[in-house]
Each structure stands twice: as C-alpha cells, then as structure tokens.
Amino acid sequence: MMRERGGRRAGRESMLTRAVNAVFNLVKLAEFEILFFLFFVIAFIIFKDLTSRPEYNQILVKKPGGIGLLDF
Template sequence: MPQVGSAHGGEPGLLTRVVEKVFRFVRLAEFEILFVLFFLIAFILFKDLMSRPQYNSIFVKKPDLDDRWP
C-alpha cells in the first residue's frame, strides 16, 4: 500500500533534511557554541558594568583640583 502524502516515495523533504543537518551540526559543535556564547555574554556584561561612571571612577583616579602639582 503506498504512503499517503509522500511525494517522493519515502525520501524526506528539503525542509526535513535542512533541519536534520542543523541539528546534527548543533550536536557536533555544542561545546564550541556554548564557549562562544559564554564569552559573548561575559563581554556584554563587563562592557555594561564598565560604562557606568561610578564603577569607572574606581580605575581612573581623577586629579585633585586644589593640588598645586601638575
């Protein structure tokens, strides 16, 4: 008995093959993807933290205005 709704006689469609290849790639490169995402998120958080003036003043000492020495 032929399958109902199968245009290619059991061969998966293009979308199914693309999705399977994407899932296969994600399974293969899972550690590398998580590694890059970790550093990307850490960079964004650190950049946001360092852009605030109250945290930036810890690392950059502002000169005293009443000091006579340059």
C-alpha cells in the same frame, strides 16, 4: 528487495526536513564550541555594561589628595 516498514526511507524526506536534520546534527557536533562562544559573548556584554556606569569608571580617575599610583 523488501522495503523498510515504519523506518525512514533514504532520499524520501523533503528538502526542508533534510535541512533541519542537518542543522540539528551540526548543533550536536559543535555543542561545546557553541556554549564556549556564548559564554564569552555573555561575559563581554556584562563587563561592558558594568564598565559603562560612571561610578565604576571613577576607579580609573585620579582623585585629588589620594595616592598617585600613576605618578612617576
């Protein structure tokens, strides 16, 4: 049998090389799902930051003399 020249030989890579290649293949396969998850994580962090500020929380507090939307 003739050996391949210049190409990768199956089973000749180190364990670390095979592990890194497996991770890269997984990222290529799940690229959309990873970006979708990151979008929601970043949106949650921004929303949490905005709602933690006192001036934004005043929207939910009933102001005296204002329109009582929650009065029944």
